[in-house]
Amino acid sequence: MDADPPTGPVALVTGATRGIGREVCRQLAARGYTVLLTGRAPDAVRRAAAELRGAPGAGRDVRPLRMDVTDDAGVAAAAAEVAERFGRLDVLVNNAAIGYDTGQRAVTADLARVREVAETNLYGPWRTAIAFAPLLRASDHPRLVNVSSEAGSLTNMGGGTPAYTASKAALNALTRMLAAELRADGVLVNAVCPGWVATDMGGPGGRPVAEGAAGVVRAATLPDDGPTGGFFRDGCPLPW
Numbered sequence: 001m002d003a004d005p006p007t008g009p010v011a012l013v014t015g016a017t018r019g020i021g022r023e024v025c026r027q028l029a030a031r032g033y034t035v036l037l038t039g040r041a042p043d044a045v046r047r048a049a050a051e052l053r054g055a056p057g058a059g060r061d062v063r064p065l066r067m068d069v070t071d072d073a074g075v076a077a078a079a080a081e082v083a084e085r086f087g088r089l090d091v092l093v094n095n096a097a098i099g100y101d102t103g104q105r106a107v108t109a110d111l112a113r114v115r116e117v118a119e120t121n122l123y124g125p126w127r128t129a130i131a132f133a134p135l136l137r138a139s140d141h142p143r144l145v146n147v148s149s150e151a152g153s154l155t156n157m158g159g160g161t162p163a164y165t166a167s168k169a170a171l172n173a174l175t176r177m178l179a180a181e182l183r184a185d186g187v188l189v190n191a192v193c194p195g196w197v198a199t200d201m202g203g204p205g206g207r208p209v210a211e212g213a214a215g216v217v218r219a220a221t222l223p224d225d226g227p228t229g230g231f232f233r234d235g236c237p238l239p240w
Contacts, residue, residue, distance in 0.1 A: 006034035006061070006086055007032070007034050007061045008031075008032040008033045008034050008061065009032075009033050009034065009090035009091065009139075009141070010033070010034045010036065010082070010086050010088065010089055010090050010091070011025075011028045011033045011034070011035050011036065011089075011090060011091035011092075011093065011220065012035075012036040012038060012065070012082065012089055012091070012092050012093070012132070013025050013028070013035065013036070013037060013038065013093040013095055014038050014039075014067065014069050014093065014094055014095050014096040014124070014125075014128060015038070015039060015069070015095045015096025015097060016037045016038055016039055016045075016048065016095060017037070017039035017041065017044040017045055017047075017048040018044075018048070019197070019209060020095060020147065020194055020197060020209060020212055020213050020216065021037075021039075021093070021095040021096070021147075022037070022048055022052070023209045023210055023212075023213035024093055024095065024213045024216050024217055024220070025037045025048075025052055025062055026052050026055065026062075026213075027210075027213055027214065027217045028091070028217060028220065028221075029052060029060070029061060029062050031217075031221065033061070033090075033091070034061045034063065034086075035052075035061065035062045035063065036063055036064075036065045036082065037049045037052065037062055037063065037064055037065065038064075038065045038066065038067040038078070039066070039067070039096075040066070040067075040068040041066075042064075042066045045064040045065065045066050046064045048064070049062045049063060049064040050064075065078055065081070065082075066078075069094075069096045069120060069124030069125070069127065069128055070119050070120055070123070070124055072127060075127050075128055075131045076131055078131070079131040079132050079135065082132070082135060083134075083135055086135075087135075087138060088135050088136075088138035088139045089132050089135035089136050089138075089139060089142070090136075090139045090140075090141060090142060090143065091142075091143045091144075091145070091220045091221075092128065092129070092132050092136060092143070092144045092145070093145045093147065093216060093220055094124070094125035094128055094129070094144070094145065094146045094147060094171075095147040095216070096120055096124055096125075097120060097121045097147065097164075097167075098116075098117055098120045098121065099113070099116065099117030099120070099121065099163050099164050099167070100161060100164045101113060101117065101161050101162065101163045101164055102160065102161055104160070104161065104162055104163065105159060105160060105162065106159060106160075106162040109162045109163065113163055114162060114163040114166065116163075117163035117164060117167050118163070118166070118167045118170070121164070121167035121168065121171060122167045122170045122171055122174065125146055125171060125174065126174055129144065129174075129178055133182065133187075136182070136185070136187050137182075137185045137187070141186075141224060142182075142185070142186060142187040142188070143187070143188050143189075143219065143220050143221070143222060144178065144182070144187055144188070144189040144190075145189075145190060145191075145192055145216055145219045145220050146171050146172075146174065146175045146189075146190070146191045146192070147191075147192055147194060147216055148168050148171050148172055148175070148191040148192060148193055148231065149164070149165075149168045149193050150193045150195075150233065150238055151164060151165045151168055152165060152166075152167075152168030152169040152170075152171060152172050153169075153172075153231075153238060153239055153240060154169060154240060155239035155240060156239065157169070171191065172191050172231060172240060175189055175190065175191040175229065175231070176229050179228045179229030180229065183228060183229075186224070187228075188219075188222050188224075188226055188227070188228040189228055189229060190219045190222075190227060190228060190229070190230045190231070190232060191230070191231045191232070192215050192216045192218075192219045192231075192232050192233065193215075193231070193232070193233040193238055194212030194213065194215055194216060194233070195207055195211070195212050195215075195233055195234070197209055197211075197212035214234075215232065215233055215234045215235060218232075218234075218235050219232060
């Protein structure tokens with residue numbers, strides 16, 4: 001990661017080499033944030049950061065940081081590096097996710113696959129939040145955004161995609177707990193559903209990536225009197 005001092009508030013986005021995560025990085029950089037673009041593959045992380053730095057209107061302070069959210073040691077090392085470089089983190093966007101398992105049903109699910117999905121979609125954001133909570137507390141205006149899905153809404157839940165759906169429902173529960181526990185530190189914690197977006201995971205036919213990412217960026221840039229412990233899409237509350 002570059003050693004230069006930050007040019008603006010410091011934001012870290014997980015799973016950001018493509019899709020919604022990459023677009024969130026672009027939009028935050030355009031707002032003047034110093035953006036730490038993370039992902040598992042070092043080459044992909046460096047390439048994505050370099051491409052965003054050269055994109056028109058994207059802002060230039062996008063920095064690569066390798067981090068695999070399923071790796072305890074790797075997440076801890078990334079947090080230590082951010083602490084050394086900046087001493088704080090202003091925005092954490094937990095975006096990394098896998099496993100939209102359309103071919104599965106809960107009654108016949110491959111539980112090994114369910115565990116694999118939960119490792120990224122639930123335990124990934126959880127270990128990342130634990131590692132970076134001290135740095136969020138050091139910020140004057142800290143924000144934590146969990147990129148979730150309406151598939152995790154208990155109100156409207158049906159059958160199918162059991163690994164993905166259960167992991168997102170659990171992520172929503174984690175959001176509520178983190179919001180309650182970090183409220184006294186001024187950390188606004190919210191879950192955001194970007195909607196059906198035309199990404200590699202979402203497939204063709206979804207809304208443009210920029211529209212889905214905008215709701216995530218909205219939650220990442222809330223004013224100090226903004227909501228916490230909520231579940232939103234496009235700034236509008238969703239039922240739990």
